[in-house]
Amino acid sequence: MTSPAPSTHPRRSDVTRAAILRAARERFATDGYERATIRAIAADAQIDPSMVMRYYGSKEGLFAAAAEFDLRLPDLSSVPPDDLGKVLVRHFLARWEGDETLVALLRAASTNPGAAERMRGIFTDQLTAAVATFGTDPATTARRAGLVASQILGLAFTRYIVRLPPMVDTTPEDLVSWIAPTLQRYLTGTPPD
C-alpha cells in the first residue's frame, strides 16, 4: 500500500517484510508494546522469530517501523473556517477507523517512552503546523493544537482503548455533531482570560 523506494532494487524478501509489519501492527494494536512478543508476531507472519531480528534489528526497531504514522491532515487553509471542527473530527475518525497503526501507537505510548515521544512528535509537529496555517495569533497556536489533541486523543482513548459503551455505540456522524463545536472553539474561539 505504501509506495516503495524506487532507488533500490525490489528485494525478494519484501513480502516477508510486509507480512511481519502487518502482524506487528496488529499485535501492537491489540496487546500493547510489552505484551506483543516477537515470537507471537513471527508466528502470525508464519516465519521464524530470528527473521524479525535480521530485518528490523530489535523489538524497538520493529515498533519504530510498524508505528510510522502520518495524520494526513488536509490543507486547512482551503476549508471554510466555520467547518474546521467538523472536517477535523470526521477526518480523524476516518483516519484511524481504517488503520490500526494509530491504535497501536496509542496503546504503546502509555507504557513505552519511545512511543510516547513519537506521539508527542506527531501531534506537536503535524497538528501544530496545520493549526498554524490559518491566521490566529501565533502565540496561541501551540495551546490550541494541544487542546485539539486532548479532545481527539480522548475520543480515541475512550472509543478504541477503554471502549466506554456510550463512545463505542455512538455513530461516527453523531460524534462529529457533538465534538466538532469543541474543536471549532479550540481552533478559532477567542481565548478566555
Place this chain on the structure above:
Amino acid sequence: MTSPAPSTHPRRSDVTRAAILRAARERFATDGYERATIRAIAADAQIDPSMVMRYYGSKEGLFAAAAEFDLRLPDLSSVPPDDLGKVLVRHFLARWEGDETLVALLRAASTNPGAAERMRGIFTDQLTAAVATFGTDPATTARRAGLVASQILGLAFTRYIVRLPPMVDTTPEDLVSWIAPTLQRYLTGTPPD
C-alpha cells in the same frame, strides 16, 4: 490516610501492607502494569517479593488493591447549573494532581484488560450517576457522560501520560477556562442534529 476497617483487629503487618500499596501505586503509575515488577515494588517497600504474594495473592490482586479509586464527585445538584463545567474540570485536575492512583489506572488500562474494565466501571457508574442528578433527558445522560469522559481522559492522557508540552505547561486555571465550556455543553447543551 484511609480509614481502617473497624471490625477486625489491627494487624501487626499493616505498615508493611501500606508500604507495599504505596510502592505499587508509584510503580504502576510510572511504569504501567507489565513493566512494574513485583520485585521492584518489593524493593521499594524494602521487603521480600514473597510478602507481596502472601498479602495480595498475585500481581493482579495487588493491582486490584492498589487501583481502588473513587472519583469523589461532588453533589452536582447543589452546584449552580452554569458552573458545572468549571467545577468539574477543577475537581478532576485537583483530584489526580494529588493522587497517582488514577494515573496508574490510566496507564494500565491501555494494556491490561482488567484495568480497562475497572476504568470503564468508574466512568460508567460514578460519572453517569453524577450526570443523572440534574434533570436532562435521561435518554441522553449516558452519551453526555461518555463525552465528558472523553474530554477529561484526553486531558489526563495528554498531560500526564504523553506529556504534550502545551498541555503540561498550561496552568490548571487556564485549562479550566478553556475546557470548562466544553464540559458545560456536553452536560447541559441541546443535542445536535
Place this chain on the structure above:
DNA sequence: ACCGTATGCCAACACCTGTTGACACGCCAT
C-alpha cells in the same frame, strides 16, 4: 514462661523474553 501463629527472608522452580550464531536451501549472475 510458654506455645501457636503471624511475619519475614531465602532459595528455587518453571516459564517466557529478546537476542544470537551456526547451518541448510535456493535463487541469480557469471
Place this chain on the structure above:
DNA sequence: ATGGCGTGTCAACAGGTGTTGGCATACGGT
C-alpha cells in the same frame, strides 16, 4: 555449471518474570 549471497530454520543462551515452599524469628495471648 558454479560460485556467492540472500533467505529461512533450528537450537540455544542469558537474563528476568511470577510464584511457591521451607525455615527462622519474634510477637502476643494464656
